Amino acid sequence: xxxxxxxxxxxxxxxxxxxxxxxxxxxxxxxxxxxxxxxxxxxxxxxxxxxxxxxxxxxxxxxxxxxxxxxxxxxxxxxxxxxxxxxxxxxxxxxxxxxxxxxxxxxxxxxxxxxxxxxxxxxxxxxxxxxxxxxxxxxxxxxxxxxxxxxxxxxxxxxxxxxxxxxxxxxxxxxxxxxxxxxxxxxxxxxxxxxxxxxxxxxxxxxxxxxxxxxxxxxxxxxxxxxxxxxxxxxxxxxxxxxxxxxxxxxxxxxxxxxxxxxxxxxxxxxxxxxxxxxxxxxxxxxxxxxxxxxxxxxxxxxxxxxxxxxxxxxxxxxxxx
Numbered sequence: 364x365x366x367x368x369x370x371x372x373x374x375x376x377x378x379x380x381x382x383x384x385x386x387x388x389x390x391x392x393x394x395x396x397x398x399x400x401x402x403x404x405x406x407x408x409x410x411x412x413x414x415x416x417x418x419x420x421x422x423x424x425x426x427x428x429x430x431x432x433x434x435x436x437x438x439x440x441x442x443x444x445x446x447x448x449x450x451x452x453x454x455x456x457x458x459x460x461x462x463x464x465x466x467x468x469x470x471x472x473x474x475x476x477x478x479x480x481x482x483x484x485x486x487x488x489x490x491x492x493x494x495x496x497x498x499x500x501x502x503x504x505x506x507x508x509x510x511x512x513x514x515x516x517x518x519x520x521x522x523x524x525x526x527x528x529x530x531x532x533x534x535x536x537x538x539x540x541x542x543x544x545x546x547x548x549x550x551x552x553x554x555x556x557x558x559x560x561x562x563x564x565x566x567x568x569x570x571x572x573x574x575x576x577x578x579x580x581x582x583x584x585x586x587x588x589x590x591x592x593x594x595x596x597x598x599x600x601x602x603x604x605x606x607x608x609x610x611x612x613x614x615x616x617x618x619x620x621x622x623x624x625x626x627x628x629x630x631x632x633x634x635x636x637x638x639x640x641x642x643x644x645x646x647x648x649x650x651x652x653x654x655x656x657x658x659x660x661x662x663x664x665x666x667x668x669x670x671x672x673x674x675x676x677x678x679x680x681x682x683x684x685x
Contacts, residue, residue, distance in 0.1 A: 375683065378543030379405035379421075380535045380642060381414025383528035384551030385510065388413025389661040390648040392430050393668020394549050395421055401676055403683065405547065407479040409538035411527040414549070415482035415507035416464065419500055422480035425468045432467050433661040461505050473497050479541055482507040483527035483534045487516050492530045494537055513655075535642045545683065546642040549668075553647030644682050646671050 379398075381391045391414055398405065410418030420429035473480055474497050482495045484506035495503035506517045506524040516523040531537065538546045648671040653660050672679070 375544035376407065376542070377403065377405045377683070378407045378409065378538040378541055378546045379418070380533055380538040380546055380548040381408065381410040381418045382533035382549055382551050383412035383414060383526065384650070385413055385655040386658045386660065387551040387648075387650040387653050387664060388417055389433055389658070389664035390551060390650050390668035390671070391417035391549055392426060392433075392661075393665035393670075394646055394648065394672055395426060395668075396665070397669040397672025397676075398547075398679075401672070401680060403679070405478075407538070407541040407543050409481045409483070409534045409541060410507065411483050411532055411534045412508050412510065414534075414551075415504045415527065418480060418482070419476075419504050420468045422476040422478040423469050423471060423500075424477045428467050430661075430665070432463070433658065434665070436659040436661060461501055464504065465501050468500070471500050473500050473503060476500070481534075481537050481541060483531045483537050484509070484517075484524040485527055485529040487523040487525050489522075490530065492527075493522070493524060494540070533642075535640050538642075539640070545644070547644045547646065547679070548642035549646045549648070551648060551650055553645070644675075644679055646675065 379395075381388075384390075395405075395417075405421075408418040408422050410416070417426075417429065420426045473495060480496075480500075482503040484493045484495065484503075485491070486493055493506070495506070502517070502519060506519060507527045508514060509517050509525045511525055511529070514526075516525045518524075527534065532552075533548050533550050535546055535548050538548075646668075648664070648667040650664050650667045653664055
């Protein structure tokens with residue numbers, strides 16, 4: 364009788380969920396480079412906001428092209444891409460940015476990319492999570508990146524769509540829907556979450572309440588508050604100088620107030636999403652000091668992404684062997 368041959372172990376299908384984070388998002392490039400150095404090449408990609416942009420480049424084998432472009436940014440280059448249109452629901456229209464993106468990544472349909480890809484956006488009025496798994500890549504990325512107050516909502520198929528971060532900042536669930544065995548997530552605001560995990564200061568006679576004890580009803584109120592913020596975002600835009608001013612920690616400008624407030628609301632929502640559906644591996648680059656609009660700091664962000672992978676390389680490799 365011939366000996367029984369052991370069947371070769373099936374290679375796991377790896378999915379990568381790239382989270383939101385505006386200028387911090389160039390760290391995703393470093394994460395992908397760090398994974399490649401370990402011999403890990405994600406098979407399928409799900410992205411939110413800037414994660415949808417970087418994920419699109421990777422899915423179409425254009426990551427090197429994207430890196431070359433963003434690493435050449437100066438602060439003036441970033442301003443040059445800001446086609447101001449603050450009367451249309453956002454600080455910039457975004458058309459210049461996404462025109463250049465199409466030339467760098469490719470004007471293709473999602474179903475024709477080199478790797479399976481999906482992006483998430485949000486229906487502004489219903490709050491419904493919208494998943495893009497087919498159709499024009501530019502439209503999917505444009506909708507997913509429509510950060511409230513900065514980029515105007517995008518009208519598609521009778522819906523007004525805004526940033527996917529409103530409903531799914533780190534799209535683990537979307538990544539799992541691509542039929543993967545392992546999900547590696549990248550959380551660009553993980554360090555901010557750690558900073559937020561402190562007891563609030565007492566500012567009245569009432570007892571301070573830790574955000575660790577927020578119940579489901581409170582979480583729903585926070586999400587409702589976020590949607591209200593989206594609808595009223597235009598009211599915050601009072602002058603061009605205010606829009607372009609980040610200010611300082613002691614005297615924050617309008618841009619800083621909007622971005623920081625949205626970050627805080629996003630963290631609360633994201634924490635509940637990740638607790639209910641945690642990734643198998645979570646990579647957290649330390650990009651907390653990179654501002655929302657500091658897209659010219661790509662070199663720093665990319666280096667942070669690579670280091671984040673290096674710091675937990677042994678855990679990543681161990682998880683993939685099991």
